[in-house]
Amino acid sequence: MNINKGSNLENTFDAIVIGSGISGGWAAKELSQKGLKTLVLERGRDVKHIIDYPTANLKPWEFKNGLFNTQKDVSESPIQSSNYDPGDKHFFINDSEHPYLQEKPFNWIRGYQVGGRSLTWGRQCYRLSDLDFEANLKDGHGVDWPIRYKDIAPWYDYVEKYIGVSGQRENLSQLPDGNFLPPMELNCVEKHLASSIKNGDRLLTIARVANLTKGWDNRGPCQYRNLCSRGCPFGGYFSSNSSTLPAGFATGNLTLRDFSIVTEIIYDDSTKKATGVRVIDKITKQEYEYFAKIIFLNASTIGTASILLNSKSNRFPDGLGNDSQQVGRNLMDHHSSAGAEGMHENFKDQYYRGRRPAGFLIPRYRNLNGEKSDLGFLRGYNLQGHGERQEWPDRFQNIEGFGVDFKNKLTTPGPWTVWMAGWGECLPYAENKISLNENKKDAWGQPLVNINFSFKDNEEKMMNDIQSTSAEMLEKAGFKNVSAFNYKKPGGSTVHEMGTARMGRDPKTSVLNEHNQLHDVKNVFITDGSFMTSSACQNPSLTYMAMTARACDFAYQQVKEGKI
Amino acid sequence: MNRRNAIKNVLALSALSVAGFSGYKYYSRFKKANIKEIYNYKNLIAELAETIIPQTDTPGAKQANVQDFIINIITNCSSVPEQNTFLDGLDDVQDYCQSNFQKEFVNCSSKQKIDVLQYFEEKSLYKIGILNKINQKLLGQPFFVKLKALTVIGYCNSLQGATEGLAYDYIPGAYQACIPIQPNQKSWATK
Numbered sequence A: 001m002n003i004n005k006g007s008n009l010e011n012t013f014d015a016i017v018i019g020s021g022i023s024g025g026w027a028a029k030e031l032s033q034k035g036l037k038t039l040v041l042e043r044g045r046d047v048k049h050i051i052d053y054p055t056a057n058l059k060p061w062e063f064k065n066g067l068f069n070t071q072k073d074v075s076e077s078p079i080q081s082s083n084y085d086p087g088d089k090h091f092f093i094n095d096s097e098h099p100y101l102q103e104k105p106f107n108w109i110r111g112y113q114v115g116g117r118s119l120t121w122g123r124q125c126y127r128l129s130d131l132d133f134e135a136n137l138k139d140g141h142g143v144d145w146p147i148r149y150k151d152i153a154p155w156y157d158y159v160e161k162y163i164g165v166s167g168q169r170e171n172l173s174q175l176p177d178g179n180f181l182p183p184m185e186l187n188c189v190e191k192h193l194a195s196s197i198k199n200g201d202r203l204l205t206i207a208r209v210a211n212l213t214k215g216w217d218n219r220g221p222c223q224y225r226n227l228c229s230r231g232c233p234f235g236g237y238f239s240s241n242s243s244t245l246p247a248g249f250a251t252g253n254l255t256l257r258d259f260s261i262v263t264e265i266i267y268d269d270s271t272k273k274a275t276g277v278r279v280i281d282k283i284t285k286q287e288y289e290y291f292a293k294i295i296f297l298n299a300s301t302i303g304t305a306s307i308l309l310n311s312k313s314n315r316f317p318d319g320l321g322n323d324s325q326q327v328g329r330n331l332m333d334h335h336s337s338a339g340a341e342g343m344h345e346n347f348k349d350q351y352y353r354g355r356r357p358a359g360f361l362i363p364r365y366r367n368l369n370g371e372k373s374d375l376g377f378l379r380g381y382n383l384q385g386h387g388e389r390q391e392w393p394d395r396f397q398n399i400e401g402f403g404v405d406f407k408n409k410l411t412t413p414g415p416w417t418v419w420m421a422g423w424g425e426c427l428p429y430a431e432n433k434i435s436l437n438e439n440k441k442d443a444w445g446q447p448l449v450n451i452n453f454s455f456k457d458n459e460e461k462m463m464n465d466i467q468s469t470s471a472e473m474l475e476k477a478g479f480k481n482v483s484a485f486n487y488k489k490p491g492g493s494t495v496h497e498m499g500t501a502r503m504g505r506d507p508k509t510s511v512l513n514e515h516n517q518l519h520d521v522k523n524v525f526i527t528d529g530s531f532m533t534s535s536a537c538q539n540p541s542l543t544y545m546a547m548t549a550r551a552c553d554f555a556y557q558q559v560k561e562g563k564i
Numbered sequence B: 001m002n003r004r005n006a007i008k009n010v011l012a013l014s015a016l017s018v019a020g021f022s023g024y025k026y027y028s029r030f031k032k033a034n035i036k037e038i039y040n041y042k043n044l045i046a047e048l049a050e051t052i053i054p055q056t057d058t059p060g061a062k063q064a065n066v067q068d069f070i071i072n073i074i075t076n077c078s079s080v081p082e083q084n085t086f087l088d089g090l091d092d093v094q095d096y097c098q099s100n101f102q103k104e105f106v107n108c109s110s111k112q113k114i115d116v117l118q119y120f121e122e123k124s125l126y127k128i129g130i131l132n133k134i135n136q137k138l139l140g141q142p143f144f145v146k147l148k149a150l151t152v153i154g155y156c157n158s159l160q161g162a163t164e165g166l167a168y169d170y171i172p173g174a175y176q177a178c179i180p181i182q183p184n185q186k187s188w189a190t191k
Helices: A022-033 A072-077 A137-141 A148-161 A188-198 A239-249 A299-311 A393-399 A404-410 A459-477 A539-558 B003-012 B015-030 B036-054 B066-076 B080-101 B111-130 B133-138 B142-157 B159-165
Strands: A013-016 A038-041 A256-257 A258-267 A273-283 A285-299 A336-344 A348-354 A360-362 A380-390 A414-423 A433-441 A447-452 A479-484 A521-526 B174-182
Touching: A013 A022, A013 A273, A022 A038, A022 A239, A022 A404, A022 A539, A038 A072, A038 A239, A038 A285, A038 A521, A072 A299, A072 A539, A148 A539, A148 B003, A188 A360, A188 A380, A188 A459, A188 B174, A239 A256, A258 A299, A273 A521, A273 B015, A285 A299, A285 A539, A299 A433, A336 A459, A336 B003, A348 A539, A380 A459, A393 A404, A393 B142, A414 A459, A521 A539, B036 B080, B036 B111, B036 B142, B066 B080, B066 B142, B080 B142, B111 B142, B142 B159
Parallel strands: A013 A038, A013 A285, A038 A256, A285 A521
Antiparallel strands: A258 A273, A273 A285, A336 A414, A336 A479, A348 B174, A360 A380, A380 A414, A433 A447
16 A cells, blocks of 8 residues: 655644544634634545435425335345435435444444545534532542633633534523523423423523524524424534534635545554644545644543554554543443423414424433432433424324325324423543444445444433433423333443543543643644543533633643643 | 235145234235335325325325335335335225225225225234234334325325425525514425
8 A cells, every 4th residue: 555645844733633523623614714724634524515415405395205214225224224214314424435343233324425424413502510520529420620710711612603503591500601692492292391300409491502593603593394403504503514614714724635544543663642633545545644842632531542552662562541441441321212202282372383303401400419329320410392283294193094084184283282392411531431342344444433332220220210200200390191211222222432541630540641642652643532531411512612612722732832 | 816815825836824913914014025015116106195195285295206106115225024014004905995995995985985085004004002012113104104104205295386385585694583474374394
């Protein structure tokens, strides 16, 4: 294989960012806006805002097979196809092209393209609090976070003001308020449930989402089509493609190279620094090297850990920055399988118009003092759900018969229902880990990722509690036919993987320091989900973005002062 | 002779027939379906769908071309056992009409069509009861359940069904959380 080193000048930048998803996009924007010549490497194809959203304006009848996946999709991509439909299929990989090994079932959902999964994310934005940052220290699971809420709070402000987050201030210590655009409104069954639940710290609020309730940064507002994952032609929600990458390009300092699979980070023991990265071109399979003063690794939790593990040198025989042997370990994902649903007989004369792309949130109400409680499990969960009138997709299987009566029922609004489920914290377990299988290679000669993950006793007990408290809340609010459920989805299904290169105070037990720097390679920064020392129960992307902006600020200062 | 009897006759001449009925049943579900044959049933599918969602003051299934949608889904988005279950179900309808009314379903009176579908709906409910989950996954939903589901989905996602049978709001532009329901309020076509 040819190694094209090119001219050093042409392949040398101030900064390299590996990955263009929600955190890589932020690194690209921040570093280029600070004046650093920045190269973003993306392993997949380019996706240009609006231009490359081919299904965004299609009506249901304009899809050949409706929104059904074909047999070919299902057999070639059994994991991804469970997460996509013909409307957003093009933003997910093909499982056959990118295989991985599962010791236990784990759904690794991926979008290898510019923008990554920021195109298809759930857009929910919640701050962590000191209840979360202190949790590991208090109950002894994992290691202590090297930061506290005060360290990240200004960066939450900074990110929220830029991306635009709609939401309602609630003045809760476990879920700090942010800088919100006007909230979306709860519908009447949700308002009813909210008034029934309200009791001190327990309340129901509208979801806090990166959907714009008014125009913002030349984007939006949201048109309430609820087709976000196809890409929004109105720029109604935040993605790398609609926001951070264009901002980076506007500086003239940003270069994007797509189809660039980073295989390893090159380390120089004489300077104790990384000098650059090695890349395989996805199409030509030719190898390239790129060099920079600083490297931001934002390849997503599992991708980032596998690049570190694959970056072997005399100094780091087990992978770059892996003296602690923690790289790849402590993999976490939120569970979101347990909850309850029910039907309400009132409000028959009320309806709604528009498709709100967000539900409601019942912030965490368990173990709020952070100490061990008599509930039988540690940490907590929030409930996410939505109220609606049953429409034809919910009704047709329960309406017997056919003909005129059937059609009349099918085409009129049914009773109000609420569905809600617990998004729950997963403890960091050393044995939940990813590793590389050197005997099995992908089409680019890279070792396959092996994932060994399961939820354990604490998560199972928490799911039981979610079922009972959510059913209780619905019953108290007068819902009928309340049924608690547990879908028992495998790990990965919530698409919140994190933790494989955790931050910590001690280089012996953690991979990154309080600035998201590799403890022993100070010019490598990791700010995707892999830095998460604990998972908390909040949807994590906002925290990745805030920590990225914070780390970029620190990295730039260090470069300016000549320290790295 | 219909499609299934032709297969049976071929099988009778082959060694496979010694495997008996269960062997036939297995073979008939997992053999590669000659799915192109489904186009021969287009009129039948259209009439069945129209009986489920008839034309009223709004278009029915036939006008919404649900038959084309169903053919697409069975052809492109269904497993081989599901395809065979569906084709066999169509044959069952033909057989039932021949033996009870001595004519094809499409030529039956409205009353007869309703009787036929009632018979198959009851049969499918009985089948769901006895089929365990694994069987359902392997063989697909019973014929009538699948037919009804595809008719509904095809209709509600069609131009005519979504915009006339239901209320379709292409670009709402705003969200109104609580509004009084209107007389003859139609359900929203999309969520």
